[in-house]
Amino acid sequence: MMKKLIIFFIxxxxxxxxxxxxxxxxxxxxxxxxxxxxxxxxxGNLNSCSYTLNxxxxxxxxxxxxxxxxxxxxxxxxxxxxxxxRKGLKAYWYDGKQFSCFTYNxxxxxxxxxxxxxxxxxxxxxxxxxxxxxxxDFFYPRFTDDIIDNYNHxxxxxxxxxxxxxxxxxxxxxxxxxxxxxxEKATKLPYKLIIGKTGDSNNYYEAIFSxxxxxxxxxxxxxxxxxxxxxxxxxxxxKNN
Amino acid sequence: xxxxxxxxxxxxxxxxxSVNDAAAQRVKHKGGGSRTNTGKSINGGSNRSSSRPTxxxxxxxxxxxxxxxxxxxxxxxxxxxxxNIGNxxxxxxxKNKVEIDNSKKNVNVNxxxxxxxxxxxxxxxxxxxxxxxxxxxxxxxxxxxxxxxxYHPFGFFITTMAVTVIVVSHNNQPYYYDNGVYYxxxxxxxxxxxxxxxxxxxxxxEGVEKITLNDEVFYYFGGAFYVQTKESYxxxxxxxxxxxxxxxxxxxxxxxxxxxxxxxxxxYYQPLTQxxxxxxxxxxxxxxxxxxxxxxx
Numbered sequence: 432m433m434k435k436l437i438i439f440f441i442x443x444x445x446x447x448x449x450x451x452x453x454x455x456x457x458x459x460x461x462x463x464x465x466x467x468x469x470x471x472x473x474x475g476n477l478n479s480c481s482y483t484l485n486x487x488x489x490x491x492x493x494x495x496x497x498x499x500x501x502x503x504x505x506x507x508x509x510x511x512x513x514x515x516x517r518k519g520l521k522a523y524w525y526d527g528k529q530f531s532c533f534t535y536n537x538x539x540x541x542x543x544x545x546x547x548x549x550x551x552x553x554x555x556x557x558x559x560x561x562x563x564x565x566x567x568d569f570f571y572p573r574f575t576d577d578i579i580d581n582y583n584h585x586x587x588x589x590x591x592x593x594x595x596x597x598x599x600x601x602x603x604x605x606x607x608x609x610x611x612x613x614x615e616k617a618t619k620l621p622y623k624l625i626i627g628k629t630g631d632s633n634n635y636y637e638a639i640f641s642x643x644x645x646x647x648x649x650x651x652x653x654x655x656x657x658x659x660x661x662x663x664x665x666x667x668x669x670k671n672n
Numbered sequence: 673x674x675x676x677x678x679x680x681x682x683x684x685x686x687x688x689x690s691v692n693d694a695a696a697q698r699v700k701h702k703g704g705g706s707r708t709n710t711g712k713s714i715n716g717g718s719n720r721s722s723s724r725p726t727x728x729x730x731x732x733x734x735x736x737x738x739x740x741x742x743x744x745x746x747x748x749x750x751x752x753x754x755x756n757i758g759n760x761x762x763x764x765x766x767k768n769k770v771e772i773d774n775s776k777k778n779v780n781v782n783x784x785x786x787x788x789x790x791x792x793x794x795x796x797x798x799x800x801x802x803x804x805x806x807x808x809x810x811x812x813x814x815x816x817x818x819x820x821x822x823y824h825p826f827g828f829f830i831t832t833m834a835v836t837v838i839v840v841s842h843n844n845q846p847y848y849y850d851n852g853v854y855y856x857x858x859x860x861x862x863x864x865x866x867x868x869x870x871x872x873x874x875x876x877x878e879g880v881e882k883i884t885l886n887d888e889v890f891y892y893f894g895g896a897f898y899v900q901t902k903e904s905y906x907x908x909x910x911x912x913x914x915x916x917x918x919x920x921x922x923x924x925x926x927x928x929x930x931x932x933x934x935x936x937x938x939x940y941y942q943p944l945t946q947x948x949x950x951x952x953x954x955x956x957x958x959x960x961x962x963x964x965x966x967x968x969x
């Protein structure tokens with residue numbers, strides 16, 4: 432009787448439990464996934480927002496660059512970004528029909544046709560011209576699923592206080608890279624993001640958010656670009672695939 | 673023939689998927705922009721899969737299990753007000769009229785690795801900021817701090833000087849001072865140099881740090897320390913024990929006694945952490961004594 436119990440009940444049960452909890456070595460923490468869902472939902476409910484992003488982009492120990500971006504978005508099809516970094520000041524305008532880019536210190540610009548909403552425009556410009564928008568990850572509607580699809584572990588870390596901002600910390604990782612996300616507890620908005628290569632501390636992307644404004648009134652003029660009279664139009668370089 | 677059709681179809685399918693994956697930004701995404709977004713949401717609203725893997729409750733990790741790069745101190749960079757509405761391009765173009773020659777950028781005048789030095793631990797009985805001695809060493813990687821578009825590291829070369837520059841003479845040498853950066857004129861342009869000790873300027877740039885050390889007030893910007901003299905500010909040697917929050921581009925990590933320090937403008941900075949913040953403390957170094965060699969009598 433005992434033998435039958437072991438064979439027909441305990442072993443299958445252990446097998447099922449083992450499979451469901453391990454999932455081939457994958458670990459997805461309920462709270463971490465819920466926090467990502469809440470963040471994604473909060474962003475999905477925004478009609479407009481603006482924030483500042485300070486970025487460190489390190490490719491190696493000797494190749495570390497910083498940028499500061501001011502980002503303005505208004506749904507479903509308006510975006511304006513100013514970026515200040517080692518290449519000087521640049522600005523981008525997207526008005527739902529066209530995308531314009533202006534490089535201040537060279538006084539050059541280009542305007543191209545763009546898709547009809549922000550995410551499609553971000554994808555299009557990334558694919559065609561290699562333009563990366565700052566911390567765009569958070570703005571994809573499938574943000575949580577994208578994290579789950581790409582990483583084997585999504586876990587909560589100990590809470591952390593940065594510059595007197597209390598944050599919940601989530602880490603997603605696979606064998607090659609990891610993403611760490613700090614979510615400000617008070618606002619539920621992203622505060623900090625690090626994407627790094629496992630075992631290579633000199634290769635990482637770090638972004639800190641500040642100046643969040645939720646549903647601000649952003650006028651149309653903010654998203655319209657008029658080239659200066661003496662500016663030269665230079666075609667955006669198409670990305671080499 | 674049918675076999676080749678299947679192979680071609682399979683190839684196209686795989687290729688098509690990888691192109692789709694290239695739609696990623698930093699994390700790979702499956703897009704979302706193709707959805708019809710008729711509402712006013714910035715991304716059409718959050719969307720979650722109905723077939724997710726099972727989640728479980730795990731204990732929080734005490735530390736991120738990967739090497740976590742240090743945070744960027746953006747406290748000086750954060751803007752409290754945004755007035756960037758509209759396309760006032762003329763204003764911004766004027767602000768960026770400085771022509772920069774990147775070909776001469778890689779001049780490194782900060783680091784002198786020829787010295788054989790060690791941290792002077794004899795200073796550990798001094799009191800700094802109400803504490804005894806140096807703060808405990810706590811390594812965090814050196815991340816060059818970006819002060820903004822006006823700031824350029826030592827050795828940087830520009831061909832045209834900004835209109836906001838002020839000429840300051842020191843030891844019969846004219847220096848061109850602009851937003852905390854010092855230039856000297858050379859062939860075809862101006863090169864950023866370290867400010868000489870005792871040079872006096874009337875203004876300090878935005879982003880300057882105020883440091884109180886043993887009841888004395890210092891001001892720090894871009895690797896230079898100042899003291900106030902009446903209505904002006906004089907550059908002084910880095911005060912031993914001063915704690916700062918950032919070091920700009922141009923520093924280098926060096927190993928001393930098995931610990932990493934940052935040397936910038938011939939000053940050694942010890943990494944430390946205080947209240948969760950990554951900081952540096954100026955440390956004094958002395959010439960290392962030569963190692964004893966055994967002799968055969």
